[in-house]
Amino acid sequence: MTTVNCTTRMVVAKFVDGGKIKGVTHDFAATKPEFHVFSRGDESSKALPILIEDLKAVFFVKSYDGDLWHREYKLFDRANVTARKIFVRFKDGEFMVGFTHGYNPDKQGFFLTPADPDSNNSRIYVINAAVDRIQWL
Numbered sequence: 840m841t842t843v844n845c846t847t848r849m850v851v852a853k854f855v856d857g858g859k860i861k862g863v864t865h866d867f868a869a870t871k872p873e874f875h876v877f878s879r880g881d882e883s884s885k886a887l888p889i890l891i892e893d894l895k896a897v898f899f900v901k902s903y904d905g906d907l908w909h910r911e912y913k914l915f916d917r918a919n920v921t922a923r924k925i926f927v928r929f930k931d932g933e934f935m936v937g938f939t940h941g942y943n944p945d946k947q948g949f950f951l952t953p954a955d956p957d958s959n960n961s962r963i964y965v966i967n968a969a970v971d972r973i974q975w976l
Contacts, residue, residue: 848863848864848867848899849861849862849863849899849900849901849902849903850862850863850864850867850876850897850898850899850900851897851898851900851903852876852889852894852897852898853894853895853896853897853898854893854894854895855893855894855895855930855931855968855969856893857931860876860878860887860889861878861879861903862876862877862878862879862887863876863877863879864876864877865877867897867964869946869947869948869949869950869964870947871891872890872891872892872947873888873889873890873891874888874889874891875887875888875889876889879903891947891948891966892966892968894966894969895929895931895966895969896929896948896963896964896965896966896969897963897964897966898960898963899960899961899962899963899964900959900960900961901959901960901961902959922938922939922940922952923938923939923940923942923975924936924937924938924954924975924976925937925938925939925942925951925973925974925975925976926972926973926974926975926976927951927965927970927972927973928970928971928972929969929970929971930969930970930971931969935951935953935963936953936954936976937951937952937953937954937963938951938952938954939951939952942973944967944973946967947966947967947968948964948965948966948967949964949965949967950962950963950964950965951963951964951965
């Protein structure tokens with residue numbers, strides 16, 4: 840599953856230094872060391888190159904703004920997925936829970952589907968180098 844190519848998707852790329860870029864990507868692939876993002880709302884502009892090694896995660900989002908009032912549901916009882924349940928804590932202290940089919944610590948990252956079916960994130964590509972702890976639930 841880590842070779843999935845996500846074409847023409849809205850993303851929020853979060854960097855390990857705390858920065859982030861919102862935009863559209865046409866060439867993200869989990870096996871590549873780089874992809875490009877067109878700035879939010881301006882696909883006519885030049886695409887910005889993004890190096891995976893600089894990132895914490897790539898969030899494939901339903902909207903750029905999300906719902907400010909929504910609090911992420913971090914339990915599994917509402918979810919109906921057959922993948923493995925996982926807890927991820929990043930080196931910056933942020934954590935998330937979800938499901939994965941393809942975690943491998945020897946790869947550059949893996950896809951996680953949030954446990955909350957109402958999350959603004961449809962999927963998240965987690966960069967292994969930015970992870971402090973993984974726990975199976």
